[in-house]
């Protein structure tokens with residue numbers, strides 16, 4: 100029997116035990132709070148413009164309204180040397196455009212990377228923690244672009260979507276589509292011969308035709324409805340997807356504000372974008388499905404996936420949904436990007452006429468003038484290959500890439516010898532002295548990286564020669580222009596194949612020259628580009644004339660030799 104004394108005694112020892120436990124819990128909690136406090140107080144974030152004194156709004160007033168990549172590059176020059184890090188790191192950072200910056204907008208931290216090394220360190224080497232996407236409420240939720248795996252969070256469903264792209268557009272599969280690119284490109288040469296002033300229109304049709312045939316087995320026609328839908332939907336999306344373009348991305352509650360509410364004009368933009376997105380997802384797919392069911396579908400990415408549904412998912416319904424999304428993504432993103440890079444190449448030929456001459460000399464020497472260059476000549480044409488690289492570097496199709504998101508605090512093991520002493524674990528919690536917390540949006544300023552003059556000297560000049568120096572090779576621009584790590588563009592092999600053929604064959608057959616003004620002087624169009632997630636040259640005039648009679652004859656013969664249809 101327990102006496103009152105024992106009860107009190109046992110009760111008091113239980114009490115002591117509880118007190119002891121409580122003390123431990125409180126100590127652990129305090130330590131955690133202190134750690135968090137110390138982290139937020141002491142661990143420095145990367146440098147950047149000073150935020151507003153008004154709480155929460157942060158750098159909203161500093162954010163550019165267009166061509167953000169140029170502002171971010173300029174910020175790099177201003178804030179570049181404000182860094183911690185090892186002596187080597189300081190020397191490295193002192194001489195460069197600021198490699199890593201941070202701003203905060205409405206509580207959202209945004210890291211901007213201006214350096215190839217930092218982009219590689221974070222987005223390639225640590226892609227395990229940097230492969231997510233920010234939520235992008237305007238585009239994903241309001242405009243219904245959730246179908247686009249390029250904007251999806253990194254998780255099991257995203258991985259299924261990504262797998263079908265890896266399967267369809269790895270290097271070997273992409274090379275399997277060269278016959279489509281060759282045919283459509285030959286038809287492009289004929290159009291350039293007949294009506295050169297509409298070169299941009301012809302290129303638009305060609306890039307659309309290539310993507311529609313490869314994606315769906317669909318042959319485009321003049322004023323094609325599917326091309327129109329894809330272009331309009333894509334345009335709406337890239338305008339809205341620019342980081343910080345819409346407040347709803349930072350204040351998701353605004354999603355519920357009705358369209359009629361004063362100041363809610365973004366809801367109208369969203370509704371129009373949503374209608375286009377829905378057309379994009381359903382109309383071409385319904386056409387392709389009909390062909391497939393009737394047994395008349397031509398070989399394509401779509402047909403291959405329908406015949407091997409298990410690549411997408413073991414569940415047939417889910418598989419069909421993934422295939423529908425993948426084909427819509429393919430023609431929504433594929434055509435415009437290839438078009439933009441080819442337009443950049445044409446603009447560059449006006450800015451660097453000597454490049455054209457050297458390329459034509461190489462083509463005449465290696466390929467001759469009685470046939471068109473083909474993919475089989477690729478290895479033998481280093482200067483043409485260098486023009487393709489320089490076109491991807493000189494101006495970027497997606498200047499800021501697609502934003503990534505840190506899924507964890509970056510706890511790299513970077514270390515440093517500093518002028519002042521810091522706790523031992525300090526550099527275990529930072530990237531070269533800076534702390535990048537979970538949830539930070541990461542923007543790789545691909546335009547800034549490609550114009551870092553410590554890497555690419557005279558970065559604004561179009562100089563393919565820079566890639567011919569075997570002694571000190573430069574980073575390949577395709578390792579910048581197509582993005583990073585696990586989110587790297589899965590269409591890059593296909594895109595490079597298209598761009599290469601456009602460059603090689605256009606230069607083999609035509610001279611690209613400026614139009615001449617009334618004063619008899621050549622008019623070199625300025626390097627002006629559209630703003631948004633994707634960018635392309637503003638419309639410009641140029642002359643595209645056949646090099647000689649032999650070139651005219653060559654194009655005619657090449658077209659005549661094409662098979663009637665696919």
Ligand code: HEM
Nearest residue numbers: 249433436437440496497500501581582583586588590594
């Ligand atoms: C010159 C042409 C192209 C350029 C410059 C380009 C560039 C890019 C870039 C920068 C990204 C973001 C990568 C990242 O998050 O780090 C991307 C993603 C993507 N691209 Fe491309 N791209 C091109 C052509 C294509 C083509 C032809 C296709 C389709 C076959 C395609 C399909 C995609 C897809 C599906 C994604 C999303 C990848 C993901 O989030 O996992 N792209 N592209």
